[in-house]
Structure formats: C-alpha cells, structure tokens
Amino acid sequence: MIESIPLPTLDDPVDAPFWAGCRHGQLLIQHCADCGRAHHPPRAMCPHCRADAFVWRPAAGTGRLWSYAVPNPPLLPAFAALLPYVVGVVELDDHPGLRLVGALAAPGASAIGGVDPAQVGIGAPVAVHFIAVTDDTTLPCWTLSTPTPAAIPAGTPASREDLS
Amino acid sequence: MSALKNPVEAPIRDRTAIVGIGQTAFAKQLAPTELQLACQAIRAALDDAGIAAHEVDALGCFTQETTPEFEIARNLGFGELHFFSQVAHGGGAICGALGQVALAIASGLARVGVVWRSRKRGDPSKRQWAGVQPRVGDHWKWSRPHGLLRPADEVAVTMRRYMHEYGATRDQLAAVALTQRAYANANPLALMRDKPLDLAGYRAARMISDPLCLFDNCLESDGAIAFVITSAERARDLRQTPVLIHAFSQGMSREHQLMTDYHGADPLVSSSAATAANLWRQSDIQPADVQVAQIYDAFSPLVLFSLENYGFCGRGEAAAFAADGGLAADGRLPTNTAGGSLSEVYLHGANLVSEGVRQLRGTASSQIDDARTCFISTCDSTPNGALILRR
Numbered sequence: 001m002i003e004s005i006p007l008p009t010l011d012d013p014v015d016a017p018f019w020a021g022c023r024h025g026q027l028l029i030q031h032c033a034d035c036g037r038a039h040h041p042p043r044a045m046c047p048h049c050r051a052d053a054f055v056w057r058p059a060a061g062t063g064r065l066w067s068y069a070v071p072n073p074p075l076l077p078a079f080a081a082l083l084p085y086v087v088g089v090v091e092l093d094d095h096p097g098l099r100l101v102g103a104l105a106a107p108g109a110s111a112i113g114g115v116d117p118a119q120v121g122i123g124a125p126v127a128v129h130f131i132a133v134t135d136d137t138t139l140p141c142w143t144l145s146t147p148t149p150a151a152i153p154a155g156t157p158a159s160r161e162d163l164s
Numbered sequence: 165m166s167a168l169k170n171p172v173e174a175p176i177r178d179r180t181a182i183v184g185i186g187q188t189a190f191a192k193q194l195a196p197t198e199l200q201l202a203c204q205a206i207r208a209a210l211d212d213a214g215i216a217a218h219e220v221d222a223l224g225c226f227t228q229e230t231t232p233e234f235e236i237a238r239n240l241g242f243g244e245l246h247f248f249s250q251v252a253h254g255g256g257a258i259c260g261a262l263g264q265v266a267l268a269i270a271s272g273l274a275r276v277g278v279v280w281r282s283r284k285r286g287d288p289s290k291r292q293w294a295g296v297q298p299r300v301g302d303h304w305k306w307s308r309p310h311g312l313l314r315p316a317d318e319v320a321v322t323m324r325r326y327m328h329e330y331g332a333t334r335d336q337l338a339a340v341a342l343t344q345r346a347y348a349n350a351n352p353l354a355l356m357r358d359k360p361l362d363l364a365g366y367r368a369a370r371m372i373s374d375p376l377c378l379f380d381n382c383l384e385s386d387g388a389i390a391f392v393i394t395s396a397e398r399a400r401d402l403r404q405t406p407v408l409i410h411a412f413s414q415g416m417s418r419e420h421q422l423m424t425d426y427h428g429a430d431p432l433v434s435s436s437a438a439t440a441a442n443l444w445r446q447s448d449i450q451p452a453d454v455q456v457a458q459i460y461d462a463f464s465p466l467v468l469f470s471l472e473n474y475g476f477c478g479r480g481e482a483a484a485f486a487a488d489g490g491l492a493a494d495g496r497l498p499t500n501t502a503g504g505s506l507s508e509v510y511l512h513g514a515n516l517v518s519e520g521v522r523q524l525r526g527t528a529s530s531q532i533d534d535a536r537t538c539f540i541s542t543c544d545s546t547p548n549g550a551l552i553l554r555r
Contacts (some may be wrong), residue, residue, distance in 0.1 A: 001289070006296045006313075008305035015305075041306050041427065066426070067328065069320035070374035071311060074288075076296065079311045087312045089321055089426045099426050103310040112311060117374065122328045139309055 005078045007137045015042040017056045022138040027128050028056040029095060040098050061128035062145065063090040066099055070117045082113035086120050090142055105129055105141045112141055119144065174411070174446040176263070179270040181399035181406035182553070184213025184392030185518045190355055190509035193286040194386040199231045201388035202282035203239050209390040210240075214403045215276055222247040222274035222393075224261035226281060226512065228254050236280070247274040253422065254292075255462050255543030256435075258513045259551045263412035265393050275394065281514040282388035291384065307424045316381055316463060318423045319545060320373035323465040326432060327375065330480035332468070334375055336487040338366040340464035341379040341506055343491045348503025351529040355383055356507040380464040382505035389514035391521075407524045407553050410537075411447035414549040415439025423545050436473035436544045444475070447552050449537045451475045454552075456523045456532045457499045457539045458516035461506055466544040467491070467499065474541060474550070493530050501530045513542050517551070524555045 010019045021028030030042040034051035045052045068088035073080055086104040091097065103112035104120065110131060126142040133139055186208025188194070188201050196204070210217055220242040223233045227250045237245060247268040251260035258281060265277035284290060293314040300308050312318060326332055345361040348354035361379060369377040399406035415438035419428035425435075444450060451474065459470045468482035476497055477485045485491075491499040502508045502519040509515050520538040522528040528535075536555055542548040 001294050002296060002298050004298060005311075006298060006300050006308045008309055009299050009301040012301065041303060041421075067321045067325035069312065069317050069324065070371070071313065071317045071320075072371045072373060075311075076293075076313060079313065082311070085311055087307075087310050087317065087321070089325075097429065101307040101310055101312055101424065101426065122325065133309070137309075141310070 001076065003077050005133055006076070007134065010136060014044050018042060019137070021056065021058070022130055022140050023136070025130050027059045027061045027140055029059045029098070030054050031057055038095050038098055040100060059092055060094045063092040063126055063142075065089070065120065065122055065124045065126055066091045067122055068104075068120060082111060084117055085113035086115055086117055088126070088142060090126055100140065102140055102142045105131060105143055107143045115144065176266055176270050176409060176412050177446060178408045178410055178554070179396055180266040180393055180409045181396050182262070182391050182409065182521050183394055183399045183402050183404055183406060184209040184211075184215065185389070185521050186210070186212055187389045187518060188387050190353065190385055190387040191286070192355070192385060194284065198282040198284055198388070199235060199239070201284070201386070202231055202236060202280050202390070205282065205388035205390040206236065206240055206278055206280055209278065209392045212404065213392040215392055215394070217241045218243045219276045220278050221245055222265050222268050222277035224249050224251070224265040224277060224279040226250060226254065226257045226261065227252040229282065231282065247277070253543070253546040253548070255460055255512050256546035256548035257542065258517055259412065259540060259542050259549035260414045262391060262393065262517065263409070263414065263549060263551060266409045266412060269393060269395055277393040278390060279393065280388060280390040281512050283511055284386040285384050285510065286386045288384075303421055303424065312424070314373070315423055315545070316376055317373040319463040319465055320376045321426065322431060322469070322545070324375055326465065326468065329432065330483065332480075332483035335363065336483035337380065337464055337468070338363055339486040340461070340467045340491065341366060343486070344461070344500045344504045345507045346492070347501050347530050348507035351502045351508060354503040354508040355385055356503060376463060376465070379506070382462045382510040383507070385509045385511070387509055387511055389511050389518050391517065405525045405555055407521045407555055409551060410449060410554045411443050411552040412549070413439050413442035413446070414547065415442065416547040420547060422547070425545055432469070432479070434469060434473050434544045435546065435548050436470050436541065436550075439541075439548055439550050440474045443550050443552065449552050449554060453537055454497065454539045455535045455537050456501060456520070457497050458501070458504070458520045458541070459499050460513045460516065460542045460544065460548075461500055461504045462510065462543060464506060469544040470541050473544065474539070493532065498530070498532050501528055501532065516540055520553050524553055
C-alpha cells in the first residue's frame with residue numbers, strides 16, 4: 001500500500017498539455033483541431049471525425065457539482081489524514097455535459113478537504129482551484145462558490161457545439 | 165415479444181447447458197492457495213456433472229485469475245484443449261466467460277468446457293484498491309489522485325446522483341441489503357447465515373463512502389466456484405437437470421469508462437443497457453417472463469441500476485420496487501436468492517450463476533416454485549455481460 005497520494009503520469013502525449021496547464025494555473029480542455037469538439041478525459045483520436053490533432057483551450061474554470069462522494073476509512077494513509085473530504089464530479093459551465101472528477105478544497109487551501117460535507121449539494125456552483133501536490137504535479141481541485149457563482153472570465157470559448 | 169427464430173440471429177439459443185456446478189467452502193480466510201481452491205471446485209463440478217476430466221477441452225476464466233490455464237489442465241488431468249478464453253473487468257466477466265465457452269461448444273470448436281473463479285480476497289492486502297500505484301497512467305489518473313480510490317467511492321458518486329434525480333432514499337436502498345440478508349439467513353452455506361439484519365442495524369452502520377454504508381458493500385471472502393458446460397444434446401444423458409443457456413450477450417456502452425463511468429451523455433444509462441438490448445433481442449424469454457434473477461451486487465446500488473437498465477423497472481422506479489418487496493421470495497422478481505455478494509460470498513458473481521443453476525434444478529435454499537427461467541447479470545459499472553438460463 002502506498003503512503004502518498006497517487007499521482008497521474010505526466011508524460012503521456014495524449015494528456016501532457018492538461019497537466020502542464022494545471023502547473024501554470026490553467027484548466028485546459030482538449031479540442032479536436034479539425035471539427036472543434038471538446039473532449040474530457042482527453043483522447044488519442046477524435047471519435048467524431050477520426051482526426052488525431054488537437055488544440056488545448058482554457059476553460060472558464062467554473063461549473064456545477066454533478067454528484068459527489070464522501071469517502072470514509074479504510075483509506076490510503078495520505079487520504080485518511082485529510083478526512084473528511086469530498087470528491088465531486090463537476091460539469092463545466094462553458095462545456096455542458098463535460099465532466100471532471102475533482103476533490104473539493106477550502107478557498108486558498110494547499111490540500112484537499114476542509115469542506116464540511118453538510119454544506120455540499122448537487123448543483124452547487126464551484127470554481128477550479130489548483131493545488132500543487134509535488135514539484136511537478138498540480139491537481140485541478142474545486143472550491144464552493146458562495147454565495148453566487150464566480151463570474152466567468154471574458155474571452156473564453158462557450159460554444160455548445162463543442163459537445164454536440 | 166420480439167424473439168427471433170432464425171438460428172443465424174440467435175446462434176447460441178438452447179444449444180448448450182450448464183451441467184455441473186462445484187464450490188469450495190466459503191470463509192473470510194481459507195488456507196489453500198487459489199490454485200488448490202480452483203482444483204477443488206472444478207473437481208466438484210465435474211463430479212456433479214458425471215463427466216470425466218479428460219473430456220474437458222475448453223476453458224474460460226477471468227483475466228484477473230492468478231492461475232494460468234496450463235496449471236489447471238495439468239493438475240486436473242484434462243485432455244488436449246481446443247479453446248481457452250479470458251474475460252476482463254472482474255465483476256463484469258463471469259457471464260462473458262461462460263458465454264464464450266458456450267459459443268465455442270455451440271459452434272463445434274469444443275465439446276466440454278470448464279469455467280472457474282478462484283479468489284482469496286479476505287486478506288486486505290489483496291483488495292484491488294490496495295494496489296494503487298504511486299503514479300497512475302490509465303484512466304484512473306483522472307479520479308484516484310483526488311481520493312476517489314475504491315470501487316465503493318466510484319459507485320457512491322453514481323448513487324448520489326441517482327438519489328438526486330429520482331428522490332430515492334437510503335432507506336429504500338436498504339431493502340437490497342436486507343432482502344439479501346434474509347435469503348442468506350436461509351442458506352446454510354452463506355457467510356452471513358447466522359447474522360440477521362434489520363433497518364435499524366442498517367441505519368446504524370458506519371459509512372464507507374457516503375451515501376454507502378458497510379452493508380451496501382460486498383463481503384471480502386475466499387473461495388472458488390466452477391461450472392461445466394456441454395452441448396444440450398449431451399446434457400440430456402447426464403445426471404443433472406440440464407440448465408440451458410438460452411441467450412447471452414456482452415455489452416459496453418458508448419463513452420464507457422471502467423467504474424468511473426461519468427463521462428457519457430447519460431451516466432445512469434450503463435453498459436448494462438447495451439447488454440440488455442442484444443440479450444432480449446435473442447430471447448424468447450422477456451423481462452416479464454423472468455421468474456428469478458441473480459443481479460451483480462458488489463454494491464447494493466448496482467442492483468437498482470441493473471433493474472432499470474435491463475428493463476425490469478422503468479427509470480427511477482427501482483428503489484421503490486426494492487422497498488416494496490419486489491426482490492423478496494414472494495415479490496415480483498426474487499433476486500439474489502442465496503444472499504448474493506452482499507451476504508452469501510463475494511466471488512465476482514460466480515456465486516450468482518451457481519445459485520441460478522440451483523434455482524432451475526429445484527435445489528435452492530430459498531427455492532422459487534417451479535422456477536423455469538433465470539436472468540443473470542454482471543457488474544453494472546464495467547463492461548459486462550448477462551445470461552438467460554432456462555430448463
């Protein structure tokens with residue numbers, strides 16, 4: 001059993017730009033360079049047009065909680081130390097239907113957890129919050145946006161066609 | 165009823181039968197190795213069938229099985245093998261393993277097949293999530309770093325969404341665990357035979373991954389189960405009531421993601437829906453004709469999801485169906501009648517198949533009167549498969 005938080009590999013050419021974006025504080029979403037559709041998790045090939053070239057565009061970084069779980073022990077030691085923590089599935093505001101798994105964190109926190117599960121509900125507005133867990137790995141986590149959803153930054157793509 | 169009589173479109177229909185079942189003792193921990201347990205279960209299944217080991221020429225197992233086919237063959241004294249296949253995805257595999265061997269026999273590639281599952285999981289170090297690596301390179305890289313570590317956590321996410329969409333409650337979900345525990349209390353071989361469970365006990369249980377509590381999770385156990393399959397023609401001359409494989413399909417939905425199946429257009433429509441469409445298409449027996457069901461239940465929500473994806477209930481209706489007694493012996497669809505993975509033993513669903521066979525033989529501990537049709541499914545959250553059995 002590992003003692004640390006399991007980390008993603010960062011050198012897979014299919015998703016390396018995603019993790020590089022996280023390190024630079026950007027939530028990058030993969031788009032097909034040919035038909036423009038957005039994908040997550042990233043793909044090696046666009047299932048709509050079979051193109052294999054992609055561009056990465058920043059998402060607004062806001063969404064709604066689609067669902068969540070509150071894991072209890074037994075857990076890996078690194079997560080047992082963070083209890084109680086909430087792991088959500090977030091649907092992005094600017095990419096309806098595109099969902100990312102991510103843990104909730106308190107605003108400004110440097111670790112996940114610190115959020116009262118009783119304050120969490122499906123549909124809650126959330127904003128991305130990057131947490132550097134090692135020198136090379138930054139995870140996109142989420143904070144509850146209260147009392148109103150965070151404003152969506154200007155200039156970000158918001159086309160529903162991306163998902164059609 | 166859209167049953168097709170054309171054999172080209174239903175190449176497997178009633179052409180093979182499960183003619184032998186065998187199992188070891190079930191326990192939290194057993195001393196023998198997985199190879200030893202596999203040998204014991206297969207020997208028992210062959211004895212049950214009255215078929216000699218040297219006649220076996222086909223094998224089916226899980227990719228997760230630790231014992232390779234050649235070890236099974238050399239220990240049991242099988243003949244020359246002509247077909248061996250392994251099916252992936254753990255809880256999604258047993259019906260595929262059986263169905264692929266049945267296809268080999270129905271097509272004439274092989275004559276006698278053995279399918280087995282041997283597993284020692286009582287030791288916590290053997291549990292799947294305990295094997296999480298420091299760097300995750302497969303699709304779990306999108307969820308495990310965030311603390312969504314165990315299958316229970318992954319199913320908890322979907323169950324909470326289900327509760328949100330349909331207004332289902334934990335008390336309704338409890339009916340799955342309570343009904344199956346009652347079946348286990350009547351099954352002298354079930355691990356939970358002596359442990360009754362009521363709603364107060366369910367409500368008081370510790371949470372494992374909210375909204376799932378301890379009793380929504382399968383047992384962690386050791387044991388092995390094996391099956392013998394041969395042609396329906398041969399089966400008529402054997403000692404047991406032939407249990408015919410009437411229909412079979414595997415299924416994987418578009419956009420499927422193993423266990424973290426949250427990314428499709430409608431995550432509550434699972435790979436079971438893909439299996440269901442192709443299964444019922446081949447089958448003279450339709451959902452309304454099924455007398456007893458064995459539905460994969462590593463986690464109690466999977467029973468609800470499967471009831472809907474296989475068409476036994478409408479969308480959002482399964483929780484009320486369970487809470488209103490639909491799964492009980494006197495209900496519309498008696499389900500997991502030996503106690504299932506929650507209360508009999510957790511053997512990746514192989515125990516559900518052996519119970520289905522017992523029901524059709526008329527030898528089950530909670531026997532459903534004159535059971536002639538049985539539905540068996542595998543894990544709703546993985547690529548999966550299902551069988552229709554009849555006698």
